[in-house]
Amino acid sequence: MHRTKVRVVEHALDANNTIARANRADFDRHQLAVVNLMSAPGAGKTSLLERALAAPLDGLRVGVLEGDVQGSYDSDRLAALHVPVAQLNTDPGFGGECHLDANMVRSALPALPLPDIDLLVIENVGNLVCPAEFRVGEDARAMVCSVTEGEDEPMKYPLMFRSCELVLINKIDLLAHLDFDLDRFLHYLDQVNPGVERLLVSARTGQGVAPWREWLQGVAQRNREAALL
Ligand SMILES: Nc1nc2c(ncn2[C@@H]2O[C@H](COP(=O)(O)OP(=O)(O)OP(=O)(O)O)[C@@H](O)[C@H]2O)c(=O)[nH]1
Ligand SMILES: [Mg+2]
16 A cells, blocks of 8 residues: 555656656756756845846846746736746645645746746745655756754755755845844754855845846856757
């Protein structure tokens, strides 16, 4: 019984990876760099995107794919910045999934002007477990962990922290009001993903937004260089 269950999960992930490769091929055809942005609910993904995209990103044309269980709150916020945004709801079509998978992303691609975008940021559904398991064809993964979540998060959700190239430690403006032990958090982070790039940021004050924007530009630059090889 247990073995059957494991096999079903493996098949589901295999099927997902096949579609993720098809997404990747489409992204490559359009020379599109793609970032998968993940976090627990409310850690600050949309706020940090609003900050990053408030001014043009060094000639880059950016699009956003918003993943939420329901509603268009986040895509409405980002559309106000005049970037192309598509909203993907996992509730009506997919039964309220707690993550985006490659097929959901694929279904939303026609809603985005792919030939006119250089960088696509996918804001995943707020969750620290399932989104880490499903590749969607992205070039890079970034996650937000806010200081209100507690310093032991890397030890409790290691796959998420391990599968990202960048960890944004957000709401740093609140540090003075919390017991959060930043050194201990960084120690745990290095235990699960040694040396992973990390940025101390605050979407409230703007601290760390400049290097966050540079990181996004770096992903697009890397993609352009790879296309030339
Ligand atoms: N003090 C403080 N509050 C923040 C910061 N970043 C975000 N918030 C607040 O945290 C709440 C959630 O922020 P969002 O940006 O919507 O978080 P999210 O990760 O996109 O949330 P979901 O999409 O629901 O998963 C909002 O009330 C923000 O104003 C920050 O750096 N400092
Ligand atoms: Mg959001």
